[in-house]
Amino acid sequence: MATIGEFRRVFSAFDQDGDGKISAAELQLCMKAALGCDMSVEEVQSLMASADTDGDGLLDKEEFLRLVLETEAGKEEEGDRCREAFGMYEMEGRGCITPLSLQLMMSKLGLHLAVDECQAMIRRFDLNGDGVLTFDEFKTMMMMG
Secondary structure (H helix, E strand, C coil), X not given: CCCHHHHHHHHHHHCCCCCCCECHHHHHHHHHHHHCCCCCHHHHXXXXXXXXXXXXXXXXXXXXXXXXXXXXXXXXXXXXXXXXXXXXXXCCCCCCECHHHHHHHHHHCCCCCCHHHHHHHHHHHCCCCCCCECHHHHHHHHHHC
């Protein structure tokens, strides 16, 4: 996670006119430049509204910092949920999901698959070709869900 100092530098980069506040136009422009993220005017306005606690239509440093920290916390929470789900599928203590452990979990969920069907499912997300899913491969699968 980035430090407060790094977030302050990011804020300064977003605050192009140097007035100590970030406007919707500055936020939209910087999201595109910094992240390659094309946000619509409506998406930017929604993001601004969620973080603009004083209602002035601009983000000051504290509001921007709160927005960034909430976004970071949401990513961590999502990672925790993925790790918890991974643990349910990873039953053999090998630190990965095997075709057999996938088959066992799927049958607990009422979906009875053959081992070769489970192998085929794993192959779709098995980035290193080792026949099992690591946590990172599982997380990719969950996000593409």
